[in-house]
Amino acid sequence: MVVDLSGAPETKSKAAPLIVCDNVVKIYKVANLETVALQGLDLVVARGELLGLVGPSGSGKSTLLNVLGGIDRPSAGRVWVDGQNLLEMPDSELDQYRRSTVGFVWQQGSRNLVPYLDALENVALPLAIAGGRARSERAAALLELVGLADRRHHRLAELSGGEQQRVAIAVAMANEPKLLLADEPTGEVDSATAQVIYDTFRRLNRDFGLTTVIVSHDPVLARYTSRVVAIHDGKTASETVRQMARPRPSVDEARGIEEEEEEVFEELVVLDSAGRLQVPKEQLEQLGIKGRARLEVAEEGILIRPVPEAESAHAADVLSAELAVGAGRRGWRGAEVASRLARGVGESIAGSVSAGRRWISRLWAKISGSRRRSRRRSGDEVETGR
Numbered sequence: 461m462v463v464d465l466s467g468a469p470e471t472k473s474k475a476a477p478l479i480v481c482d483n484v485v486k487i488y489k490v491a492n493l494e495t496v497a498l499q500g501l502d503l504v505v506a507r508g509e510l511l512g513l514v515g516p517s518g519s520g521k522s523t524l525l526n527v528l529g530g531i532d533r534p535s536a537g538r539v540w541v542d543g544q545n546l547l548e549m550p551d552s553e554l555d556q557y558r559r560s561t562v563g564f565v566w567q568q569g570s571r572n573l574v575p576y577l578d579a580l581e582n583v584a585l586p587l588a589i590a591g592g593r594a595r596s597e598r599a600a601a602l603l604e605l606v607g608l609a610d611r612r613h614h615r616l617a618e619l620s621g622g623e624q625q626r627v628a629i630a631v632a633m634a635n636e637p638k639l640l641l642a643d644e645p646t647g648e649v650d651s652a653t654a655q656v657i658y659d660t661f662r663r664l665n666r667d668f669g670l671t672t673v674i675v676s677h678d679p680v681l682a683r684y685t686s687r688v689v690a691i692h693d694g695k696t697a698s699e700t701v702r703q704m705a706r707p708r709p710s711v712d713e714a715r716g717i718e719e720e721e722e723e724v725f726e727e728l729v730v731l732d733s734a735g736r737l738q739v740p741k742e743q744l745e746q747l748g749i750k751g752r753a754r755l756e757v758a759e760e761g762i763l764i765r766p767v768p769e770a771e772s773a774h775a776a777d778v779l780s781a782e783l784a785v786g787a788g789r790r791g792w793r794g795a796e797v798a799s800r801l802a803r804g805v806g807e808s809i810a811g812s813v814s815a816g817r818r819w820i821s822r823l824w825a826k827i828s829g830s831r832r833r834s835r836r837r838s839g840d841e842v843e844t845g846r
């Protein structure tokens with residue numbers, strides 16, 4: 461889906477995206493330890509989109525859902541959902557936002573449902589809290605929507621994992637949210653049941669235009685969503701988009717028999733507003749790129765090339781020689797140690813002689829400073845240093 465950014469994020473107009481995350485940072489502090497769970501994340505989700513969110517464990521997926529759901533506030537950046545700025549919203553409005561704008565489905569059935577109430581009562585509960593009328597009828601209609609009309613009088617323990625999750629979806633739909641958020645809703649069910657759950661999300665999305673964000677580790681998610689965004693280290697790294705493409709011309713087509721379009725998945729790397737992108741680790745390792753790389757504009761795009769090893773080794777040689785000469789000129793012993801040090805510097809800066817020289821001059825200044833201090837302490841004449 462192409463996201464239309466023509467509407468301003470702070471409006472509720474249909475043209476405006478439902479979600480805009482701009483440079484969102486979330487820092488958790490536990491005792492003296494800080495964890496940066498979101499590191500300047502950008503994301504735009506159109507109204508009516510069904511979005512998948514994937515990423516390694518600890519990459520920030522649940523943190524992002526909690527921010528979007530108004531459960532956690534971001535530490536910095538800007539987040540709009542349906543024209544509302546979540547960062548600036550007072551607590552009372554955030555409570556109201558959680559109740560009326562978003563619906564949540566969690567991984568564990570027990571977190572979504574009250575165990576001693578049956579399915580119908582569970583769905584009726586948020587309706588009762590909101591003070592709505594004809595609650596039983598509406599709850600029954602919602603259960604029918606998720607294909608569980610015949611399970612209305614079953615309690616949590618009398619429902620399968622997949623059924624629990626479908627009841628949870630009906631509960632999340634009760635207050636007619638604009639945004640449905642699901643955090644690994646298929647994490648505790650088998651793959652066949654997962655497909656039924658994904659199908660339910662897809663149907664609600666299609667029939668009601670309900671904007672939905674689903675977090676999952678399941679690669680099959682891409683088949684049910686229009687776009688899957690991958691998060692790495694608290695930033696959006698890549699997107700997999702689903703497109704319909706015609707197969708190559710075949711004999712059947714030549715005979716005038718139309719062939720059906722097939723689904724094609726393409727993974728695209730995401731560029732943030734500052735032009736940064738995350739290159740997949742495997743590709744960097746395959747090409748031996750680390751530390752620094754060379755960018756070249758080619759006919760078809762931009763090439764990222766490794767800096768040749770020989771160049772790095774040359775830089776290391778030049779720097780170690782210069783350091784050894786400098787040490788000799790100052791009459792300092794340990795020139796060999798210094799030269800080894802320089803080799804380390806040369807290698808670590810991977811090819812730049814000028815950066816290495818700056819490092820060396822800082823090193824000389826440091827050594828001269830500490831010598832001056834130790835001479836002052838011992839009452840010797842102050843060395844001028846060079």
Ligand SMILES: Nc1ncnc2c1ncn2[C@@H]1O[C@H](COP(=O)(O)OP(=O)(O)OP(=O)(O)O)[C@@H](O)[C@H]1O
Nearest residue numbers: 488489490495497516517518519520521522523524
């Ligand atoms: N309430 C919290 N307090 C402190 N640190 C937290 C808190 N919630 C998350 N974190 C940390 O933030 C980082 C991102 O966590 P998050 O739960 O968002 O990851 P995730 O992508 O959902 O992982 P998983 O796939 O395992 O569920 C982790 O390093 C985690 O330890």
Ligand SMILES: [Mg+2]
Nearest residue numbers: 521522523643
């Ligand atoms: Mg999580």
